[in-house]
Amino acid sequence: MAELMKTNRRDFLKVAGTAAGGLFIGFYWSGCDSPKMKVLSDEEVLSEAHNFNAFLSISPSGDVVMYSPNPELGQNIMTSFPMVVAEELDADWEKVRVFQANLDNDKYDRQVTGGSGAMPHSWERLRKAGATARHVLVAAAAAKWEVDASECSTEKGQVIHKGSGKKIAYGDLVNDAAQLTAPEEVPLKNYKDFKIIGTPVKNVRNKEMFTGKPLYGLDVYREGMVNAMIQRPPFGMKIKSVDDSAAKNVQGVTDVVVFKNNVAVVGESTWPLMKAKKLLKIEYEPDGTVESSEDHERLFGELMEKGKAQVMRKDGNVDQAFSKAAKVVTAEYQCPFLSHSPMEPMNFFAHVKGDRVELVGPTQTPDRARMETAQLLDIPTENITVEITRLGGGFGRRLRADFVVEAAELSKILDKPVKVTWSREDDQTGGAYRPAVRYKFQAALDENGKMTGYKLRGVGINAGNTTRENNFPSGSVDNLLIESIDHKSPITTNAWRAPITNFLAYAEQSFLDEVAQEAGKDPVELRLELLDRAKKDPVGEIHYDVDRMKTVVETAAEKSNWGKDSNVMQGFSVYFSHRSYVAQVANIEMENNQPVLKKIVAVTDCGIVVNPTGANQQVRGGIVDGMGHAMFTNMTFVNGLPKQTNFDTYRLIRMKEVPEIDVHYIDNGIDPTGLGEPALPPTGGAIANAIYKATGKRLRAQPFIEQKEFSEFNLEIKRV
């Protein structure tokens, strides 16, 4: 059965095309409304393809052109969005061409990459756009053949009449289709009938990427442009004096500009700037509190003991539950600051010309980049354009606009177009880290090992709410208290792939393993018991779907042969984040008395899997990311200065450190949810729990390799 969707006739604008080149049907996104149709000339689209930001157009030659509104950073939205439209349109995928849209608030909403939210936000609209176009094309063909539209079907960019066997290509119908009116209701396909969705479709930018075409922000070179690099201050410091004489002497440096607490070196090309920046002699003085990692250790202890916490959630009576408990389990967990470290360091091009600004570069939030630039320069937003390049990774770092605004400010000062490039060291030390957090968990168990009370207190450094109070296990425990404390620090922090959950999940899932151990229960059994309770008689409000969570838990147990082979030491973890459910099992086997991490099994419920090849990338990439940072990576500070300034000391995971990853999905036909983040949170817990099983060592802080427990064994990683 096809579902019926309402479209609004008023929004379906029809304009007759006259140009000799032919006609296009264009759909404009307007807020949350339905698509609008407009006919454009061949010339208009082909000559100005890049400026034409409509969502979907079909040319007389049958080319289907789509503009991808969201910034692309490797989540593969540029491929998956068009797949959804092409599915309902029954387009010939070979004829689909995709371009990156510029920032345009009139045509698109939510031009953001973050929170794994693009697909759930746009799923229905994308389908409606494709289905509406298909509908008018079928109507045009039916009219031409003088048959009923219900006798026609579509396939690969053609309308087919069953009775007569006649076929006509979409391109040959766009003129006629443009004369028609959009339907009130468009039927959408049943997901079982999908032909493109659910098949592995290759990344639409593969060729440009593997032939080295300019795609990224750092590849932007414009006429008259100068290059700049900026020395930014340590956290909590301001400039006292600058001696730029040596820097200015470097051949190729044309300018040294001091603005705010920044010193910019400017020149024609990058290398002289890298040299000159090192020759700057800048004296700083404290601008308030200057913090080191030692201070944070002390603060964590003090605030955990005596800090004033915000109560995030309270169910029942925890004091009573703990005083009556047969057993109390307590443990503290901690995670360090991390830098985002996308492979392409921060950069942006800006050209301020009077009261107009051109911005070009990699941003996850073009709108925010424009707004902050408008505010700083006091220029109306409509005078500011933002062209979005491909992003060489983001991980949340490019949700900020600091690197855009400073480029605009510098362009204004220099009165020239400028590209600001951050060196790796700038990128590592320039801030906006994942916050460091410490958690204290406590569980009250009765004599049967039932969890009767649960307490969580999180202390974060610029973390905001360190908890997810309505997430599992909330709803499954009668007496529960969740509290959060935030310390304000000069060290800047920012959303980092799967914000908060990227460390909370590890801590919580490891702690639940400790609870299972103390309660004498199997970790999977413990989770299922809690979930059953949350299903039958939920305590308070819960933000997860119990059945979906239960299904991934059970499926992961099944796919991993949980508990079936005594030679395999397994660690379990399950987490709900960004609307998706992911359970993971890490397998360790002993070889020559060494624990060897052999495999991670992941079961994901993200609803319908739009593009399996892209989905596998996101799941495996998320697990690699979660594992790498849990195992190896640390960011520490001395007097406001980050210590791990490049990849020699800031250790990112490499190929030889990645085990086999076995990926499964739940096929339930539910509308798709995002996948850029949800696979990351469970990984650290699964690995830590497997390590405990294999070695008896509980890893209660990240990175694992820096814990003293870790030095007592030697974890090997087996690859495929």
Place this chain on the structure above:
Amino acid sequence: MANYSLKINGETFNVDVEDDTPLLWVLRDHLGLVGTKYSCGIAQCGACMVHVNGDAVPSCTLPVSSLGSDEVVTIEGLSKDGDHPVQKAWNEIDVAQCGYCQAGQIMAASALLKKNPSPSMAEIEDAMNRNLCRCGTYHKIREAVAYAAKNK
């Protein structure tokens, strides 16, 4: 400043730069060959890898003055139309996420296969472990190198 005559992708280029300028910045800033990427600048990540006389080397720490008559190949010169077996494998296996590291990965892989046309998995890993991929495409990189070795 000094004048250097460089052999890159089978052509000769003349550039006037300081002698300590890394090849990476000559390619990007002076010759418009931006397929070779900057990421760490200290030979730790492989994003900037090019072939010098057939060997994969990081170009970010290679001073232009050290090149002499060495033959340099960049991602742009690896094949005429992106049809080098390694590039084809990268498409077939659909390796890239953000793609930023991939030119370097491809240069490392193609240098390996030139020397060792049928590498074992361990040999693939030894050669490729120098190249970081922050998106974590390592499984697909391994798979694609093996695929390229089989489908030449």
